[in-house]
Amino acid sequence: MSGATASGGTGRPALTPPPDAAPPVRHPEAPAPGTLLGAHYDQCFGCGETQPHGLHLAARAGEGVTVTAEFTVQPAHQGAPGLAHGGVLATALDETLGSLNWLLRIIAVTGRLETDFVRPVPVGTTLHLAARCTAVAGRKAYCTAEGRIGSPDGPVAVRADAVFVEVKLEHFTKNGRPDEIKAALADPDQVKVARAFEVNP
Numbered sequence: 001m002s003g004a005t006a007s008g009g010t011g012r013p014a015l016t017p018p019p020d021a022a023p024p025v026r027h028p029e030a031p032a033p034g035t036l037l038g039a040h041y042d043q044c045f046g047c048g049e050t051q052p053h054g055l056h057l058a059a060r061a062g063e064g065v066t067v068t069a070e071f072t073v074q075p076a077h078q079g080a081p082g083l084a085h086g087g088v089l090a091t092a093l094d095e096t097l098g099s100l101n102w103l104l105r106i107i108a109v110t111g112r113l114e115t116d117f118v119r120p121v122p123v124g125t126t127l128h129l130a131a132r133c134t135a136v137a138g139r140k141a142y143c144t145a146e147g148r149i150g151s152p153d154g155p156v157a158v159r160a161d162a163v164f165v166e167v168k169l170e171h172f173t174k175n176g177r178p179d180e181i182k183a184a185l186a187d188p189d190q191v192k193v194a195r196a197f198e199v200n201p
């Protein structure tokens, strides 16, 4: 039965913060609420500006440890005819949730992402996403997000809960392909480089 409380008996880490979790703390140098965060990497499938097949998701800092983002479903994002693929919608949620790490100023990767698909999302829809970090425990950041159809007050189409796990820069330099790592470090946009590679002070 070991791990039953942490995992609800599934053997997998839970999405519920442990009792010793702390409220998230917005980094003092986090971008001001309302600031567009821009892409963290130009080839990112979620947010990269030069990624032709990507979502081109644009996230904006909110108050506290919150972000909002918008993403318009393109024909290339279909699963069923005329409808967004669920994996693409999960990506939009993942990317939005991942942007929260920039407000915490940590480098973290998605450990777990649980998605509810509530309504079908037609091609051409602009999905309005909102995410917030709910708790931090050690290297883990607990976060939640939802996506609404057509406007920030539109009907909820998707929801997700996630755990991000803080990693060192080596996570990327050891596991990523050297050419892409080199190119990312050479990006003339130093804000982007800092965002991708800055280590929590």
Ligand SMILES: CCCCC/C=C\C/C=C\C/C=C\C/C=C\CCCC(=O)SCCNC(=O)CCNC(=O)[C@H](O)C(C)(C)COP(=O)(O)OP(=O)(O)OC[C@H]1O[C@@H](n2cnc3c(N)ncnc32)[C@H](O)[C@@H]1OP(=O)(O)O
Pocket (backbone or CB within 6 Å): 013, 014, 040, 041, 046, 094, 095, 096, 097, 098, 099, 100, 101, 102, 106, 107, 108, 109, 110, 111, 112, 138, 139, 140, 163, 165, 166, 167, 172, 176, 180, 181, 184, 195, 196, 197
């Ligand atoms: C050119 C490169 C540019 C790079 C840019 C990089 C970063 C960008 C910077 C800012 C980000 C800005 C925006 C965000 C952008 C995108 C959003 C999308 C993000 C992703 O799409 S990212 C890709 C998908 N993602 C992965 O590719 C992860 C693969 N995976 C692993 O790399 C390991 O699996 C890892 C590191 C997760 C853990 O491994 P590990 O050995 O370091 O850690 P360990 O096992 O010690 O666990 C430590 C504590 O985390 C708990 N824990 C572990 N695993 C868990 C899980 N799955 N669920 C819940 N909790 C978990 C344990 O229970 C323990 O908790 P406790 O401390 O309480 O015991």
